[in-house]
Amino acid sequence: xxxxxxxxxxxxxxxxxxxxxxxxxxxxxxxxxxxxxxxxxxxxxxxxxxxxxxxxxxxxxxxxxxxxxxxxxxxxxxxxxxxxxxxxxxxxxxxxxxxxxxxxxxx
Numbered sequence: 001x002x003x004x005x006x007x008x009x010x011x012x013x014x015x016x017x018x019x020x021x022x023x024x025x026x027x028x029x030x031x032x033x034x035x036x037x038x039x040x041x042x043x044x045x046x047x048x049x050x051x052x053x054x055x056x057x058x059x060x061x062x063x064x065x066x067x068x069x070x071x072x073x074x075x076x077x078x079x080x081x082x083x084x085x086x087x088x089x090x091x092x093x094x095x096x097x098x099x100x101x102x103x104x105x106x107x
Contacts, residue, residue: 009016079086 005019006016009019076086
């Protein structure tokens with residue numbers, strides 16, 4: 001069978017080397033396409049896994065935020081239970097006349 005192919009290539013205008021080069025090129029192209037496809041499938045699975053992990057972490061953050069909001073909302077009740085008194089108003093400090101130490105009074 002191989003002898004027939006070799007004899008056929010000798011009788012044609014394309015020498016055997018051209019046929020071999022073409023076959024090697026086609027096989028390497030096929031192998032390259034297979035490797036790329038395999039890599040793409042692997043990357044797809046990894047991306048799906050990462051998305052699932054992100055979704056789980058997002059849910060955990062939302063749960064923790066809900067717990068934090070609940071604790072913040074219960075702070076006034078806990079303070080009342082401990083006998084703490086809420087502050088009547090807000091306190092402000094006026095720093096308009098403030099001078100840093102080391103500055104002289106003359107400006």
